[in-house]
Amino acid sequence: MQFPSIEPLGRSQRILLTMLPGLALLMLGGLLMLYQFHAGIQHSLEVQLADKLEKIEQIVDQAQRTGESMLQQPSLDCQLIYPEMRRQATAQPYVRSMRLIDHVGRVYCDSVIGWHAPAYSQEYPRTERLQLWRGNRLSPWHPLLMLWLEAKRADVSGIQVVVDSDYLKDRLAHLERDSWFYLHIGDRWLDENGSMTFPQARPYWQQRSLASTRYPLAVVMDYSMPKMLLQRLGQEPDQLILLLLFSCTFSWGFHRLLLRSGAPSRELQRAVRQQEFIPYLQPLVDTQHLQWCGVEVLMRWHHPLDGMVLPELFIPFAESTGHIVAMTRSLMQQTAAQLGALTLPAGFQISINVSAAYVADGSLPADCAAFLSAFPPGSIRLTLELTERELITTGPDTDALLVQLHDLGVRIAIDDFGTGHSSLSYLQKMDVDELKIDRSFVAGIGSDSLSADILDSILQLAAKLGLTVVAEGVECMQQEDYLRQHGAHLLQGYRYARPMPISEFLLRPEWHNRPSEPRTRAHAEVHP
Numbered sequence: 001m002q003f004p005s006i007e008p009l010g011r012s013q014r015i016l017l018t019m020l021p022g023l024a025l026l027m028l029g030g031l032l033m034l035y036q037f038h039a040g041i042q043h044s045l046e047v048q049l050a051d052k053l054e055k056i057e058q059i060v061d062q063a064q065r066t067g068e069s070m071l072q073q074p075s076l077d078c079q080l081i082y083p084e085m086r087r088q089a090t091a092q093p094y095v096r097s098m099r100l101i102d103h104v105g106r107v108y109c110d111s112v113i114g115w116h117a118p119a120y121s122q123e124y125p126r127t128e129r130l131q132l133w134r135g136n137r138l139s140p141w142h143p144l145l146m147l148w149l150e151a152k153r154a155d156v157s158g159i160q161v162v163v164d165s166d167y168l169k170d171r172l173a174h175l176e177r178d179s180w181f182y183l184h185i186g187d188r189w190l191d192e193n194g195s196m197t198f199p200q201a202r203p204y205w206q207q208r209s210l211a212s213t214r215y216p217l218a219v220v221m222d223y224s225m226p227k228m229l230l231q232r233l234g235q236e237p238d239q240l241i242l243l244l245l246f247s248c249t250f251s252w253g254f255h256r257l258l259l260r261s262g263a264p265s266r267e268l269q270r271a272v273r274q275q276e277f278i279p280y281l282q283p284l285v286d287t288q289h290l291q292w293c294g295v296e297v298l299m300r301w302h303h304p305l306d307g308m309v310l311p312e313l314f315i316p317f318a319e320s321t322g323h324i325v326a327m328t329r330s331l332m333q334q335t336a337a338q339l340g341a342l343t344l345p346a347g348f349q350i351s352i353n354v355s356a357a358y359v360a361d362g363s364l365p366a367d368c369a370a371f372l373s374a375f376p377p378g379s380i381r382l383t384l385e386l387t388e389r390e391l392i393t394t395g396p397d398t399d400a401l402l403v404q405l406h407d408l409g410v411r412i413a414i415d416d417f418g419t420g421h422s423s424l425s426y427l428q429k430m431d432v433d434e435l436k437i438d439r440s441f442v443a444g445i446g447s448d449s450l451s452a453d454i455l456d457s458i459l460q461l462a463a464k465l466g467l468t469v470v471a472e473g474v475e476c477m478q479q480e481d482y483l484r485q486h487g488a489h490l491l492q493g494y495r496y497a498r499p500m501p502i503s504e505f506l507l508r509p510e511w512h513n514r515p516s517e518p519r520t521r522a523h524a525e526v527h528p
């Protein structure tokens, strides 16, 4: 058996230890997730910047093409060119108006109002290729983009192409919150609402910009990475939920691992300390009246992880390592504590399995005395069942021990009689009171003639030696009838009850409602 183990840690220490790896995983996963989100956001911002810059460059390209086409006209005399200027300003997308500037720096032809009266005319700066204006005479608060194209000809200095800021702001607009785009030209900024502004100085906000390689302009973005990360987390909660689930599962797995990490021997010691080996009782039934007149105490391991563990999975290991002594002592103490407080029927038999290691240990008589002292003197019949699983060393020491035990009123039974090769030699060398016929022989009743013959022989032998015979594994009426007719004294088996916890045993009416008078007589009759 693989022994599950719980280290001797306190509950809170265990919980903390269990949570730590989960928390570490959560933090690591969280950091990885944030890193992934961060990289995704950065990439998306770069893509958006590039996209907006490209769209704004397309607008400026269009304005430049329109201006250049005007400058290529053979004559730039205003009266001749004005209809074409007007037509171009109307027909070309994004272009709002155009102005031809003479070498003095005055507007002499405007696509909106035609040729200028000198009073209206004004000087325009002709050095900046691109400028952002807050507005002009016609719409003073409506920002405009001015593109200056110098003409390499004698009759004109150049042309100014005006682009409405509405087209630009539309290109800057986007849906995401927590980021803000600007068009930056010279020392001026146009935001996505179409206002001339400066980016606000906000704590924790960062800026990225992408400058055009063809024009003196840049698209700038103002953004808050923490806010964008939170927003992304809100948009994609499934990753976080998955991470949480994974961390919890990891913690749980670690918890299981922690519980299973001890060595088998240490685990048995721990289980003894925690009183996880608990007594189950299976009734012994007298063949005369078929009434409950005693119990066999059977060990169960109530493991906190694996639930109820049957003895065959841990007893052989416990016997080979010697832990069985402490385990049986604990079982005896628990049984005495729970049954000793009750008023049991007189002569109530309590059979306990005892391994060779306990016989050799030397503490057995004292433990039996302590067990008996929990009950009124003479009220119970303590029977120790010695199994043949391990060889019990016979000799003077064992003889002395058996004398000591008999002096205390303790009876000795040989368990699983007939299955091992030393059964008969035990009978010869030890002062035995009871034989327990193995359930394999009982199972053969009615079907296997060889088993029935062996069973008959054991019953005859026991009768000759004056020993009590207990038959285990009685499951049906045929077996019960046979055993009653052939001289067995006590019966044990699923026909009457399976092993059960003491609390359940105490609730069973079978041992409460026994008529005391016939029982006592029967007892006297069946027990030599």
Ligand SMILES: Nc1nc2c(ncn2[C@@H]2O[C@@H]3COP(=O)(O)O[C@H]4[C@@H](O)[C@H](n5cnc6c(=O)[nH]c(N)nc65)O[C@@H]4COP(=O)(O)O[C@H]3[C@H]2O)c(=O)[nH]1
Pocket: 282, 297, 298, 299, 300, 310, 311, 312, 315, 324, 328, 331, 353, 354, 355, 385, 387, 415, 416, 439, 472, 473, 474, 475, 492, 493, 494, 495, 499
């Ligand atoms: N098929 C069948 N089985 C029945 C029937 N009636 C009883 N049994 C089972 O037969 C076993 C009787 O105990 P055992 O011969 O002393 O055999 C015991 C005993 O050798 C050992 N054991 C149990 N408790 C202790 C203990 O406290 N100390 C020691 N050293 N060994 C123990 O483990 C063995 C198995 O114990 P359990 O699993 O409790 O199995 C018990 C019991 O549940 C039935 O009608 N049909």
